Amino acid sequence: MLVNLGDITAERSDHANTTAWVADVLRSRIAAGKLPPGTKLSEQQLAASMQVSRNTLREAFAMLSIESVVTRYPNRGVFVASPDAGSVREIYSVRRMLEPAAVQWGPELDLPRLDAVIADARAARSRGLVAEMAAANQDFHQSLVAMSGSVQLQQMMGRVLAEMRLVFHSMRSEPDFHTRYVEENASLVVLLRAGRRAEAAEALRGYLDAAEAELLGHLAP
Template sequence: MSVNALLEDPDPDTSRHAHTGAWIAAVLRRRIAQGLLTPGSKLSEQALSASLGVSRNTLREAFSTLAGESVVERIPNRGVFVAAPGAEEVREIYRVRRLIEPAAVLWSTPTERELEAMDAIVEHAQQARAAGSVPDMADANQALHQAVVALTGSSSLQLLMERVLAQMRLVFHAMSAAPDFHTHYVQRNIDIVARLRAGRPAGAAEVLRGYLDDAEAELLGHLGAQRTTADPSTN
């Protein structure tokens, strides 16, 4: 299975969803998580209604759901745009991740199939690192952390993580000026999987907690530097 496939809609038979607002929100959320919709992109009601085969009312229902998740924002008289998360959104993302992900690896018992899927993800990440492909490293990172939460077997937690992954992808775009951001987290992902394979969930959880702390600090530092550059009066 490809890394992108791990982020795709597991049920491609759209006819069974009756084109509900919740399903449309899930489709758009996954497109954002895959990097197909970037911060600042305008979401055209006309184009999306036609491509998804849904009414504008259904689409507006989906937009309301995503706006509540801070994934899109409505701008009066201009339309709906993919959001660009700021520092407080980053802090909230990592509050959620610290509670979910270390617990997922600490209290789960991965099957061989789940471990093989993780092995494939980190192998893809290493190949992407060697090729210098930032988008592919980001894809692998998203897929691994989705797989971590899937270890819980909880559909509610996986839905929550799906929302977090969409927000994370938007945050990653802020790091486009720091292409090495993903590079030094590849080895940590490898270490997490290695500890799970060795039957050391506590060690995996410890690595993951440090990983999340460091990633949050790096992202906040970068966002702060961007803000200072954009507004020299803050110096």
């Protein structure tokens, strides 16, 4: 399947590093679920749409390949990656180090932002909108890492979430996977609001362990 370029050109802005901008655009599309696993990324189409050289595009592909977001196959081209069990384990190893630390020690707790994400997730659940629930879940975890106040950590989490979106695609036949985590997220906010940050961090570790086990169990067959 070839990539649907949509309104990528509308996102073009003056960017000091064009390669990084191209990688950011593609990564954000993947994180938003607009480029599912297996999508072929056509150099010709993308270079024309984004108004960049094919060399610049190849450099962006190389960056995303290092992040395991895309895969290059000789004589076939570049495709959005399809994570396997090893990828899931690596993703959750990073998340267990990153997210609980931000929850426990991050200086920039933004409860209104977390409340808004929970409200969006509940609204999506009530309407049976699985993709919107998944997007709200992504937003929630990005918001947790934003508590760190670190731009670099937030960028790292953005890369992790792009990979997570590809993993979520494997669960499209299991809509309840996202449903059950809506209230898990809400419970974390209750603990944070009460100032029980160490408990929230510990609960999050257990939450991540359970999610990883469920994903690995789904991928095993």
